């Protein structure tokens with residue numbers, strides 16, 4: 383049967399939205415170009431991260447916090463329905479600072495954000511000794527850290543796999559190894575083309591194809607202002623517990639390896655890793671946790687973030703193509719719960735939909751690429 387919603391892109395964002403639309407009783411099909419595609423969802427850091435988000439737009443802080451607050455139920459539901467483990471831990475996270483000035487500066491910024499968002503921003507500032515109490519293996523040169531109690535982490539590959547399972551269980555269709563090259567509209571329907579072949583028709587189309595949104599977006603009236611940004615990540619061999627909580631640059635994953643990263647490089651669509659960045663990331667990690675000097679790195683990779691000009695999500699209903707939506711963000715793990723539970727209400731035009739006006743691409747003048 384023809385889907386009501388065709389979702390282009392089967393990464394974390396597309397599958398989260400698909401799951402949410404199916405939960406609202408919609409017929410959904412997801413199309414993904416498969417292993418040759420650029421896929422941030424397979425190369426990320428697995429953080430559910432609140433602290434520091436939205437310093438340039440407090441509404442974004444509230445949106446990530448709303449998602450973080452919904453994450454426990456979201457994970458429980460997935461684990462039950464898919465009989466799996468996502469290894470969600472949401473017991474707070476650190477931002478480490480190597481000097482006192484930096485720590486004071488970060489704390490000041492968070493206090494400012496708290497003041498703009500109702501003073502409810504659960505963070506603490508820990509000097510070196512207090513931090514060592516929480517993280518006994520922390521290095522002597524770390525001045526301290528901010529600890530935000532809503533931060534956490536999850537196994538992102540387990541999340542991706544489970545969402546695909548769940549979407550299928552809910553009756554959604556997922557088509558892999560299919561590149562959508564063109565989308566046209568006639569008789570109030572969208573036709574999806576791969577090469578010259580029309581594959582399917584749907585009343586609505588939701589572009590969740592990450593960097594691929596750049597190619598498909600303009601034909602549906604979107605500015606599609608996204609660019610790739612490379613992040614390189616390392617992982618060590620499995621090791622005894624070394625840290626209790628994640629930070630934005632280092633975490634110990636559920637299987638025991640320590641994940642280190644990530645760089646932020648403007649190199650277009652080149653997703654290779656490099657020795658220079660590997661060395662830099664390894665050196666920084668040893669400053670934080672000196673015991674890592676005895677631990678081998680077993681793997682490193684590069685992956686491409688999907689960045690808008692201001693780093694914030696873009697949620698846009700096309701002004702020229704009714705029923706076409708553009709959805710993208712650079713924190714798809716953090717926002718997965720919001721994308722599954724709240725964003726679909728906005729897509730279907732429900733009266734309980736969140737107000738996402740500030741994430742419209744109207745804030746950008748022109749296509750920046």
Ligand SMILES: Cc1cc2nc3c(=O)[nH]c(=O)nc-3n(C[C@H](O)[C@H](O)[C@H](O)COP(=O)(O)OP(=O)(O)OC[C@H]3O[C@@H](n4cnc5c(N)ncnc54)[C@H](O)[C@@H]3O)c2cc1C
Nearest residue numbers: 391393395415419422423427429562592594613714715716
């Ligand atoms: C190094 C790194 C670390 C990160 N760390 C975190 C983190 O800790 N926490 C967090 O919240 N976020 C993190 N992110 C960001 C997060 O990974 C992304 O926000 C998220 O994966 C984006 O998901 P997506 O589905 O939009 O994009 P993608 O995963 O890129 O998926 C897009 C999909 O669309 C498909 N596609 C593209 N074009 C087409 C087409 N024409 N037809 C059909 N299919 C198409 C692709 O094959 C792909 O599977 C990190 C990213 C990187 C790179």
